Amino acid sequence: MTAPATTATTRRVLERGVRARGGGTSERRLSIGRQILLQVLLLFVTFTVLFPLIWIVSMALDPRNLARPDGLNLIPPGASLESFQKVIAQPTSNPISFLDLALNSLKIAIGSSAVAVGIGILAAYAFSRLKFRGREALMIAVLGVLMLPAVATIIPLFIFLNQFQIKFGELSFNLRNSLIGVTLAVISAQLPFAIWNLKGYLDTIPKDLEEAAAVDGATQNQIFRRIILPLSIPAIAVTGFLGFLGGWTEYLTVAMFVSEVHDWTLSLALNSMVGQFARTTNWSQFAAFAILFALPVSVVFFIFQRYLVGGLAVGGVKG
Amino acid sequence: MATAAAAIPQRSRGARFQRGLQPYLYLVPAFAVMAVITFYPLVFQVWMSFHDFGQINFRVRNPVPAEFIGLDNYIRIATSKLQIPNFEFVRLVLFNLWWAFSNVVVHIIIGVAVAVILNTQGLRFRGVYRALFILPVVIPQIIVATVWRNMFDPDAGAVNLGLQGLGGIFGIPASNPAFHLNWLRQAEDPISWIPLPLAFFAMITANSWLGWPLNSVVATGALQSIPGELYEAADMDGASPWQKFKNVTVPFLRPAMLPYAIYGFVITFNLFFLPYFMTQGEPFGRTEILVTQAYRLAYERRLFGVAAAFAVYLFFLLLIVTLVTNRLAKATKSYAD
Numbered sequence: 001m002t003a004p005a006t007t008a009t010t011r012r013v014l015e016r017g018v019r020a021r022g023g024g025t026s027e028r029r030l031s032i033g034r035q036i037l038l039q040v041l042l043l044f045v046t047f048t049v050l051f052p053l054i055w056i057v058s059m060a061l062d063p064r065n066l067a068r069p070d071g072l073n074l075i076p077p078g079a080s081l082e083s084f085q086k087v088i089a090q091p092t093s094n095p096i097s098f099l100d101l102a103l104n105s106l107k108i109a110i111g112s113s114a115v116a117v118g119i120g121i122l123a124a125y126a127f128s129r130l131k132f133r134g135r136e137a138l139m140i141a142v143l144g145v146l147m148l149p150a151v152a153t154i155i156p157l158f159i160f161l162n163q164f165q166i167k168f169g170e171l172s173f174n175l176r177n178s179l180i181g182v183t184l185a186v187i188s189a190q191l192p193f194a195i196w197n198l199k200g201y202l203d204t205i206p207k208d209l210e211e212a213a214a215v216d217g218a219t220q221n222q223i224f225r226r227i228i229l230p231l232s233i234p235a236i237a238v239t240g241f242l243g244f245l246g247g248w249t250e251y252l253t254v255a256m257f258v259s260e261v262h263d264w265t266l267s268l269a270l271n272s273m274v275g276q277f278a279r280t281t282n283w284s285q286f287a288a289f290a291i292l293f294a295l296p297v298s299v300v301f302f303i304f305q306r307y308l309v310g311g312l313a314v315g316g317v318k319g
Numbered sequence: 320m321a322t323a324a325a326a327i328p329q330r331s332r333g334a335r336f337q338r339g340l341q342p343y344l345y346l347v348p349a350f351a352v353m354a355v356i357t358f359y360p361l362v363f364q365v366w367m368s369f370h371d372f373g374q375i376n377f378r379v380r381n382p383v384p385a386e387f388i389g390l391d392n393y394i395r396i397a398t399s400k401l402q403i404p405n406f407e408f409v410r411l412v413l414f415n416l417w418w419a420f421s422n423v424v425v426h427i428i429i430g431v432a433v434a435v436i437l438n439t440q441g442l443r444f445r446g447v448y449r450a451l452f453i454l455p456v457v458i459p460q461i462i463v464a465t466v467w468r469n470m471f472d473p474d475a476g477a478v479n480l481g482l483q484g485l486g487g488i489f490g491i492p493a494s495n496p497a498f499h500l501n502w503l504r505q506a507e508d509p510i511s512w513i514p515l516p517l518a519f520f521a522m523i524t525a526n527s528w529l530g531w532p533l534n535s536v537v538a539t540g541a542l543q544s545i546p547g548e549l550y551e552a553a554d555m556d557g558a559s560p561w562q563k564f565k566n567v568t569v570p571f572l573r574p575a576m577l578p579y580a581i582y583g584f585v586i587t588f589n590l591f592f593l594p595y596f597m598t599q600g601e602p603f604g605r606t607e608i609l610v611t612q613a614y615r616l617a618y619e620r621r622l623f624g625v626a627a628a629f630a631v632y633l634f635f636l637l638l639i640v641t642l643v644t645n646r647l648a649k650a651t652k653s654y655a656d
């Protein structure tokens with residue numbers, strides 16, 4: 001498998017691209033005619049990029065709280081936040097508020113990304129720095145699973161988790177039909193990516209510090225805790241956020257595993273708002289919900305994009 | 320590779336044994352978790368695929384042992400003899416391959432074109448453009464897919480409303496049927512000699528919106544690595560812009576874009592969100608891809624044994640795709656050198 005080698009090239013190229021963001025050093029002058037031509041082209045591209053976003057915002061702000069838009073009014077007359085109020089109270093016909101939906105999404109996102117990164121960094125350290133028998137074979141096992149789409153493991157996981165009837169005092173539930181089961185399934189998809197992404201970062205840290213520490217008599221565990229762990233905090237943050245993003249928007253497992261309305265997540269509610277038929281969709285509320293759903297993660301992503309885009313382009317998150 | 324362990328002075332046999340064991344201690348948590356929730360389910364899936372496995376075989380109260388049926392599930396899938404409508408295995412695989420290929424081509428063309436324009440010396444506001452063009456990437460995919468589904472709605476979608484507005488400028492009445500296309504469900508193909516539904520074109524539009532910016536980022540990185548002297552030398556030799564692009568830019572772009580194209584192919588091949596949320600496989604299952612079909616078989620049809628066999632097919636198809644693309648990457652690489 002040549003994936004690690006090729007992605008190393010991509011990573012290097014990306015880093016160069018990110019560094020070059022500031023613009024070139026020796027600027028040649030551009031003739032006014034060509035400048036205008038290129039600006040017009042780029043404005044057109046900007047328009048296509050922004051159009052869906054403006055459309056959603058304008059629908060959400062429309063004061064008439066439209067069941068359906070009646071025209072292409074990008075700036076609705078007398079914008080209001082009424083749709084936002086409605087979806088925060090109760091976005092779907094089911095008795096669950098936006099906050100409860102967000103809380104469930106948050107549980108999956110934090111649980112899965114914390115576990116995946118927490119045990120992923122240990123394995124990544126072993127793969128990046130330690131010599132041991134079976135290293136290649138175990139790494140291929142991780143990469144092989146990484147290649148598989150989430151759908152490929154979801155079917156047996158459903159049946160496997162369904163066997164566990166958890167009794168905990170008063171509490172009695174089926175592991176499959178719970179957010180814990182969903183989180184386990186999400187971890188299954190995220191862990192190989194976390195290991196691989198963190199290993200890729202650890203490989204770029206120079207070994208001088210560790211060698212000096214080893215000469216001074218530091219043990220392997222000390223080297224990991226005192227040198228590697230502090231140095232890899234950026235990679236842990238990036239991998240953790242990408243995992244968080246995956247958990248926050250997880251749909252497949254939640255839809256298949258969970259049957260109680262109180263376990264619903266944001267993505268499930270969003271899909272049910274679009275509905276089987278577009279005619280029954282309340283467009284203003286759908287748009288308001290989509291914005292509330294996307295905004296927290298999109299803003300973080302946008303601010304830290306220079307660190308995150310590289311990870312996405314190289315590794316990606318499983319759908 | 321000199322490891323840190325080698326530098327530590329040798330102590331006793333016990334200490335050495337402990338050091339030999341240590342790498343595995345770091346791996347135990349990750350592999351213990353993966354053994355239970357990844358590797359075991361995968362093995363179980365293969366077992367399932369040889370059985371007539373349904374809801375009664377795993378319900379919590381008195382599950383019935385599943386019946387062994389050999390390769391029956393596999394044969395029924397390959398010969399498209401499933402009890403579900405609009406299922407044609409060969410068409411599904413071909414469409415999936417075409418879907419991934421066509422998207423990657425479009426993404427690279429747009430991505431490289433925008434990167435080249437943004438890389439023009441003396442261009443104003445390029446920082447602003449670069450920041451704006453990354454926006455599609457930061458939006459969760461499930462939202463991208465549902466929003467585009469709404470945009471392509473026949474009556475109230477932004478696409479048809481926009482076309483009506485555009486037509487109005489040229490005096491074409493809004494009632495013109497060309498402005499009321501049922502983008503995601505129209506059964507007749509828009510171009511009679513190309514067997515692709517209108518929904519495919521809607522989907523590739525949405526996915527291009529989503530996909531080209533990352534290609535542009537990768538291409539920008541590669542473009543920045545081209546020494547300016549090469550263009551100056553080409554200028555002195557009187558090369559045309561096209562010649563400069565072909566002989567200077569492309570050779571530098573290829574080593575960066577090729578691995579990314581392969582990665583993009585695999586990602587698009589498995590892109591669940593658009594076919595599932597945007598077109599929902601319409602019209603008549605013709606925009607379904609393998610992952611969405613596998614999910615539907617289990618989630619909607621509850622055909623767990625068949626879905627397991629389907630996932631095994633998916634695994635081998637992906638393996639072939641990976642091997643072939645890696646092969647191609649190597650072949651074209653030696654050609655480029």
